[in-house]
Amino acid sequence: MDANSLLIQTTFIGLNYADIYRRNGNYHIEKHKPYINGYEGIGNVVKIGENIKNYHIGDRILFVDVPFSNAELVAVPAENAINVPKFITDKIAISLGLQGLTADFLAHDLAANHIDEHVFIHGLSGGVSQILTQLLVADGIKVSGTVSTDNKIQIALDNGAEHVYKRDEISNGKLFNTFDTVYDGVGKTLPQSLELLKHRGKVIFYGMAGGLPSPIDPVNLMSESKSILTGDLWDYLTDHKSRQLRFNRLLKYINRHQLKINSPEVIPLSNGQIAHELMKSGHSAGKILLQP
Ligand SMILES: NC(=O)c1ccc[n+]([C@@H]2O[C@H](COP(=O)([O-])OP(=O)(O)OC[C@H]3O[C@@H](n4cnc5c(N)ncnc54)[C@H](OP(=O)(O)O)[C@@H]3O)[C@@H](O)[C@H]2O)c1
Incomplete structure (x- = not known):
């Protein structure tokens, strides 16, 4: 030591x-x-x-x-x-800790959504997603997303998600061009995330829990003014102050009973x-x- x-x-x-x-x-x-x-x-x-x-x-x-x-x-x-x-x-x-600080930088540093915007999150029951859902809802943002199994639907609803879908329910095109922001930590869902976005919307790409995404052509994105933002927590935790500040930010949600x-x-x-x-x-x- x-x-x-x-x-x-x-x-x-x-x-x-x-x-x-x-x-x-x-x-x-x-x-x-x-x-x-x-x-x-x-x-x-x-x-x-x-x-x-x-x-x-x-x-x-x-x-x-x-x-x-x-x-x-x-x-x-x-x-x-x-x-x-x-x-x-x-x-x-x-x-x-790591999952909460990730949810915090995804919500507050990377995406910076506005009140009443519609956001979609893949894998609502995951550790990061559960905290992210609650932070966004507390910030006045409307959250929808997917889960893999029936027993996870209630978890997502309890965290404040408005619409919870099973993974296979979103491939029929009904939700295409709907969301201001799509959070994608599943990875292989990236092409689907882009379809779920409105024109001028953004995908926040932050992980590959389900496998690597296929390559994306930026020229196609440009024609619909869609963007992909990425980020890694390590680039946001650079010293003691940046770590403590973000942890304290999470504690405020706990104190206000907006995060459990x-x-x-x-x-x-x-x-x-x-x-x-x-x-x-x-x-x-x-x-x-x-x-x-
Ligand atoms: N960029 C960063 O700085 C950063 C930092 C930390 C974590 N991450 C990323 O955040 C993601 C989630 O991490 P976590 O700690 O929350 O993990 P986790 O608790 O295991 O959650 C992952 C969730 O993803 C969903 N999922 C898993 N495999 C899938 C598949 N094949 N297809 C669709 N959905 C699938 C599942 O949710 P459902 O059952 O609800 O569908 C699962 O609960 C990971 O990709 C991780 O690498 C990134």
């Missing part, structure tokens, strides 16, 4: 889709052989680097971008530490394989945590 880091004893480790890409060896940001590491966790400070003044032993710290976090002890650079207020439990804080987090699925770290299989299967709905 270096002089600018905190040693954290983790209580929970967050599983994210990027962990699946890394295990598959096809994470677009770090192309290398498959490996399992983890990036997100929460826990208490057990040792403090000598250059650090403003932390104490026992402080609770959340982190979302520290490699090798699938461990009981993780060295977290102080720049990456997010302070968590007492009123939030570990499970809720980490469920608001369903109980996460907790799986022992020693059963990590089961957790990865659950996330990859698409049967999960919300956060998956690993417990050391």
Whole structure:
């Protein structure tokens, strides 16, 4: 551990889709052989680097971008530490972590939708999508989208979605040219996302949970004034301030009772394989945590 880091004893480790890409060896940001590491966790400070003044032993710290976090002890650079207020439990804080910060930058930095606009989200039951839906609804935006199974419809409605469709219900063309913004974290649905857009609308493309998209011709997009915006959370979390500011932004929604987090699925770290299989299967709905 270096002089600018905190040693954290983790209580929970967050599983994210990027962990699946890394295990598959096809994470677009770090192309290398498959490996399992983890990036997100929460826990208490057990040792403090000598250059650090403003932390104490026992402080609770959340982190979302520290490699090798699938461990009981993780060295977290102080720049990456997010302070968590007492009123939030570990499970809720980490469920608001990487998935919440992603939903926040997708809603507030990348898309910047206006009140009463119509937005479509693929995979409404996913961890990012559930938080994104609630943020957008609280911001006065109308949300529709898809889920894969009947039992996920109610989850999406409870989060405030107005119209919830099964995946196969949207290919008949009835919803084409309808939405101001389409959020696509499924990937292979990108051509469909462009069809769902109104002229002058935008797709927010942010992941490939369902597989890579086919190539898109920008000349065709131009003829209908449609745009594709993309973004990665790592480009928005550049220092302690940008991490803490965005986390605090999420806490405001919690305090106003506009954002609630369903109980996460907790799986022992020693059963990590089961957790990865659950996330990859698409049967999960919300956060998956690993417990050391
Ligand atoms: N750009 C960034 O900075 C950033 C950061 C974090 C995450 N992400 C991306 O965000 C996406 C969601 O991540 P997450 O953590 O929320 O994962 P998640 O909880 O596993 O949610 C993914 C959801 O996508 C839907 N889905 C999965 N496979 C599908 C398929 N073949 N066809 C259609 N829908 C499918 C499922 O929802 P339904 O069952 O409801 O359909 C699933 O619950 C991933 O692509 C991830 O890479 C991007």
